Amino acid sequence: MTRRQLNKLLGSALCMTAMIFAQAHAKNHNSARNESLNLTDRFVMTGAPVRAFTLPMKQHTQASLRHSSHAASRKTVAGPPTSTDDVPAPLDGCQEIDVGNTYGAPTAPTGTLRCFQFITEPSNKITVYVADLPAGEQHDVHLFEVANDGTWNPLDSVLGIDSFKVTQAIRAKPTGILLLIDAQQAVGGATFQFQATTTSKFDGWEANDSLTRATHLTGNIYLRAYLDNANDFDYYSIAPPATQSSTSLTFTGSSRQVIERQGEDGTWISLANNRKYQIRVPAGDTIHIRVYSPLGDALPEDQYWIKTSDPLNRAGIDQYSSNENLSGLAPGLPRVAREIDVGVTVWDEAGNVPQGAGEHVTIEVYDSDGRKGTPTLLAQTDGLTNAQGSFAAKLDIGPCRGPGIEGPHRFNTYSVPAEYWDITYVPKAFVVAYTDNNRRIEWPGIVFFTHVCDERYRGYRP
Template structure:
């Protein structure tokens, strides 16, 4: 394909790209038409400094990702390539550009249906003929991080998080660059993906690793971490998740509560005031998980282990254990079936209600039971200060009679 050249004939406005094309703009004079799909041999003619090509996206019901691949530029020669959208009013807006001496280029943009696009190929001065190859392809189902196939358009993110994406075509490559807190020197990276999807990782220490679905990698996060996700013809439409987690994260138990039909009058440890955190058999518990700085809440996906204990002067007794997963705010919630008391009980003590005249309850309980929590993949020694509760072993209602028969 031999393009028509027109040095300086088009002025391109560099504005933020807006998805507002309502109808197809008319053809642009001086730009050679091309189809989406075929690969073309093209050339800047001897002495020419600019070539222009144009294509129109099909009338699809949803937005599509436009991929422009150019190859074959001579090494050491500067070429400036740009992908420009033409709106229905004739105005032009640059979506992507690459000015370099690379032999291979990728330009990408998200396009509405029936939109006219220009592909501009230029060089700073004329010379002998400059041949190259070019191809435009279209993909639907692009994720919110697109376009990010090229290093120049890689998605830049900050902090520990879950990154969700998909490979919208056989040649789709998703590139990410993630930076972390200055005091976080390591991070756990996990890939959830179907067979055929591969993750290439280059960490802050320039160590390279390869991830596949279900595998994990401990990375140096003292400098930005590069992650590339790619597949093949068998992975078109494949969805994946990259989970980035702080190995120094800690869980803090923030709530132990029971909705059981009990008196809720047993006082806390070292107190005579009725109404501590009474639990008989079932407790609703909650923990907040923070990153290693003990201040930044984590996101979703951290596994938290809870354990409940009876604690006494002569030991402690495990009541139950369970795991839960943090939500988007870094909070893990679950219900612990603590069951009957196993040790450390005192009483029964007689406790009055707040009525006038009061009623009375005889309560046998463990005043120093506790719930602890820590982040899975760490050690139980990383559990922070336990949250105490009153484990009710037995209650007897005596109405308004404080004495025992």
């Protein structure tokens, strides 16, 4: 990796240090180490292994960092994996640490940094927590992957004066990881804490354990995810469609999970489980939310769902028919006797954009006289739309009931000789569909059909 590449990636005093140290390690790897390079001038060590703390670290909520009690949610790696062909040798001048342990170490003074290294197993999400950095000082935190040839590949960086930082990466193979804590503006000597964790069980939205690494989503969304360990935070930044002045937000999860939305003043506001909120979002703005377990007792099998939608969306019936064997003589279309197939698509308020997956749709079928009398409910069903914003169902409406029944009336075919049928029917039966957001009954959410009650064949006699 060249100096120019590193400068572009980091933009800090770490750049020169990383290049020199990587070059030194590459030479050492080829048994041609340049002894004139004094790494301790750049990597400040404690003179002894860093101290493992028994007290927990701090977490996003300023509560204590919890060690997971679920073995499946985190793997602790005390050394390299069985196969060492895929991982580099330890780097000189960089303290080795164990995944899962919490450590304390003194901060470095300005212009120097602390270096720690560890090995991960395949298909791991790596999360490093750094806490208790001195107020008003800037300690930038960087993660690097070290290749066998000594090349350093940057994975993540968190800059600034925050006293608590989270860095993350996902790697598909065993690899060596460097944690560098770079003192940009610091006195040095203050004790900070840090912990590296890994997990092999995580959802497809990771890594998103901090606001700077939030999963960015555009439009109205419906997602399913879970917290992969006791310390997991899931952050999302959602940009609703610009055509919406407000957005409906619903969270459905277990009692061990909490969802919060970031307010305009930067504070986090708790939202109730399984309740719909309408949030005003000016065009171009973003909704920031996070999910976590306050008590650290959430299990990976505790899935949760987040749904956003247009509060004024509407359902449109785009398919209604029956495959029953009828004479086809009763007036009106379509003709339905005992069951009807209905297809619905949910659109935005303007009727231009399908709303995607997860919209709850209700379909109801009625007999009516077409006037202001009370219609009779024949069948009802509900469900969630698919990724295309559609929902389809077959409803058993049964025999005719209630108002609007006509006949029997006699109808005949146009064949020669003609055949005759006596038919009883409801000419003003109808289907309605609506969403939870919008229960208005209007076109295209209402369509009429002919409900055939009875057909009796009369043969060739008029």
